[in-house]
Amino acid sequence: MANIIEADLCVIGAGSGGLSVAAGAVQMGARVVLIEKGKMGGDCLNSGCVPSKALIAAAAAGDAMRHAGRFGVSGQEPGVDFAAVRDHVRGVIAGIAPHDSVERFEGLGVTVIQAAAQFTGRREVVAGNTTVRARRFVVATGSTPAVPPIPGLEAVPYLTNETVFDLAERPEHLIVIGGGPIGAELAQAHRRLGVRVSLLEMFKVLGKDDPEVTAVARRRLASDGVEIHEGIQIKAVSRQGDAIGVTIEKNGVETTLSGSHVLVAAGRKATVEGLGLDVAGVSYSAKGVAVDRRLRSSNKRIFAVGDVALVEGLGAYQFTHVAGYHAGIVIRNALFKLPAKVDYGALPWVTFTDPEIAHVGLTEAQAREKHGDKVAVLTALFAENDRARTERATEGLVKVVVGSRGRILGASIAGRHAGELLQPWVLAIGQRLKIGAMANMIAPYPTLGEASKRAAGNYYTPTLFSDRTQKIVRFLQWFG
Structure with a gap:
């Protein structure tokens, strides 16, 4: 028979935003249910901020060895054991994971359900064999890598941030599609670990920040040996024996790059499919759940936080610290009925290139x-x-x-x-x-x-x- 749980707050998604809401609410006395179908900690811990910064740290260590001579210390080209680098990344994740674990949250008093969640009504969610009826819900399902519609891409094995950190062998030539923060960070890190890297961007690499500031990082990328291709269109991706060919066009001239691996870092898309949001009366699109500045959806009992939240008049900012900020807004609204609102006037962000x-x-x-x-x-x-x-x-x-x-x-x-x-x-x-x-x-x-x-x-x-x-x-x- 199905279990029925009555709760004050049901949180769907155990990433940064969902965990912050759940931990805060339960310690304030609310009955909280947390539902997660994948890994606790979400993208940030398992395939985003934590592993990428761990990889960047490994790359920085190699670069420091390579350039130690400028301090009068003997420098040399570092030997890179890619499997050991992968183990370093996994070790960092493992060190943080207990803080985000099922055991910790159950210890706080949260009821954790490890299953996919789906709304079956405006105030009801089903997860596995459990039905959760709650006064308020929080959708904190995050985002996944966006895959651009490039002809032939679906027919080749490509990497995203969800798989690139599992590499145990050093790629010979990594072709990175997307010159935003994720693409630039991973391009530089791999280059410093001895990988030949080509970075492809339709517009300008790191084009959303002040150009006088980004020019500093762009120069370092180039001096590190990252091959930058800007203002290009990617026409096709194809197999070339054991290699992968990426055909680009610039100023009417086509060129095909041949690489051993392709990394897609072309943005992210909100995770909204399969949640039954229509049944719950929640307005949403591929860009996320539409919410007002109090983070309430069209069903005022359902909130959205983090990457999946598309805030009226402000858009979506896919940063871990934004998810944490959203958590505080939701707790004040959902538990204390205070009209706290999102204000991005002092919202910071950092791109962790060097x-x-x-x-x-x-x-x-x-x-x-x-x-x-x-x-x-x-x-x-x-x-x-x-x-x-x-x-x-x-x-x-x-x-x-x-x-x-x-x-x-x-x-x-x-x-x-x-x-x-x-x-x-x-x-x-x-x-x-x-x-x-x-x-x-x-x-x-x-x-x-x-x-x-x-x-x-x-x-x-x-x-x-x-x-x-x-x-x-x-x-x-x-x-x-």
Whole structure:
């Protein structure tokens, strides 16, 4: 006989957003059911952020060995055991997995069901032989790799982020389709591990960020030996004996690249199929579940968080930290009936190439479109930072966009540890601080963070060192 569970909250999907909602709600006294048909931890733990950053760390270790000579330390081309690299990645995942495990959540008091979930009504879900009736539901099903409709692609074995971390042997030539953050990160990591890499992008590699900032990472990709093909169309993919051929066209000229492996990194699509959302009265599309800024769907008892949430007027941002942010919004709405709303005004993101690219707020182009000539752009180069010089990491810059009366509108950073350096700017924009708050900060020496202070200080340079200021100083000297 089927089991029937009554709950306050039923969460579908045990990725970052779903786990955060479930853990928070149960510890606040709610009766919580968590349903997951795949691996606990979702994409981030098993095939996304965690394994990719572990692979990047392995690649950075190899690159450090390769270039150690610049510090007077004997450097050499590293020997790469790809199976051992894979084991390193799996070990990192295994170390984090207990935090996301069934056992931990059951220990917190969550009822965990490991089965596929499907709505059978507006307030009812079936998973396996269990029916869950809840006051509120949260759809946290995440996203999966999007596969572009390239002729012949379906007939060849291709990799995605869900399979690339299982490679036990080093590819001879990896062809990466997609020059966004995932494609760029994995292209560089594999190149540093000794793989020949071709990176294919229809538009510009890393084209969604400020071009002055992304140029830093693009130059490093090229100097690392990644073969970049931009502004191209992929016409076909085909078998070429034991190899895979990818035919591209640029300016009317066709070229076929021959590789041993193809990695598809052309974006992601929301996981909405098979959930019975129609039966539940939930509006959705291939882009995700349509929600208002309180993350409520067209059925106000059903919320959506994370990659699957398509927020009215704001769109979808597929980042783990956004899923965690959404969790807090949902808990306040679903448990406390507080009208908390999504605000992406201080939403940061980081691309973990080397150098890293980090951004929050408006880009220069966005700021000028919105505020016109009232915008001031401040920059500070890593090449002028003493800590960066000591570490031979002088590629990069801090770029800050300031509006009228010194209000900080946005910040972009390219350079070592850019993701860490961005965080004071996230706070500043979120708290609506003015540029003086950053300029007056005491930064310890020598740190990379001094670059942020220097950029902020440049806001005052035209006034401080002007002819008028010099005249005032000379005048005041007459009074002793």
